[in-house]
Amino acid sequence: MAGVEAPCALIVMGVSGSGKSTIAEALGQRLGWRFEDGDSFHPASNVEKMRAGHPLTDEDRWPWLNAIADEIARVCGRGGHIIIACSALKHTYRDVLLRGRDDVRFVFLKGTKELIAERLAQRKGHFMPPELLKSQFDTLEPPAAGEHVITVSIDETVEAIVDGIVRQLKLGGAKR
Numbered sequence: 001m002a003g004v005e006a007p008c009a010l011i012v013m014g015v016s017g018s019g020k021s022t023i024a025e026a027l028g029q030r031l032g033w034r035f036e037d038g039d040s041f042h043p044a045s046n047v048e049k050m051r052a053g054h055p056l057t058d059e060d061r062w063p064w065l066n067a068i069a070d071e072i073a074r075v076c077g078r079g080g081h082i083i084i085a086c087s088a089l090k091h092t093y094r095d096v097l098l099r100g101r102d103d104v105r106f107v108f109l110k111g112t113k114e115l116i117a118e119r120l121a122q123r124k125g126h127f128m129p130p131e132l133l134k135s136q137f138d139t140l141e142p143p144a145a146g147e148h149v150i151t152v153s154i155d156e157t158v159e160a161i162v163d164g165i166v167r168q169l170k171l172g173g174a175k176r
Helices: 020-031 044-051 058-077 091-098 113-122 131-140 158-169
Strands: 009-013 034-037 080-084 104-110 150-153
Touching: 009 020, 009 058, 009 091, 020 034, 020 080, 020 104, 020 158, 044 058, 044 150, 058 080, 058 091, 091 104, 104 158, 113 131
Parallel strands: 009 080, 009 104, 034 080, 104 150
Antiparallel strands: none
């Protein structure tokens, strides 16, 4: 890969409806890295709780975050690359995901509550109801510069967002 040494994992983060899965999957295709949706690491009890319209507590989230961190450690330990879509809303959650690693980067998808609410209203078949958006924004602690993060606006096309991420990470694969 051209540019600086690539991180072994990217965590595409943001509130529900910010486009994490869409952007992470497109980024994985661009870079040739494996994509995993962080939602697939949730225990069934978490999915049912969210489907019923109840926000998760920190206690609900710890097993989920640790399962994602375990997968990152496994992939990175084998010399592979992975992109995971995961809300990672709090500093403490990101600390669990990193486990002190410096070869993992966060990509924060930033958007207004209005734009994300509009996207959630159009989404079909997802277990996260739009009514929980307020709790997501209430929980969100935007990442600080020292958290191995790049921040991108979601108010562009998927291709433009992926181009911007690849450019900021200084990885090969950005379209000119």
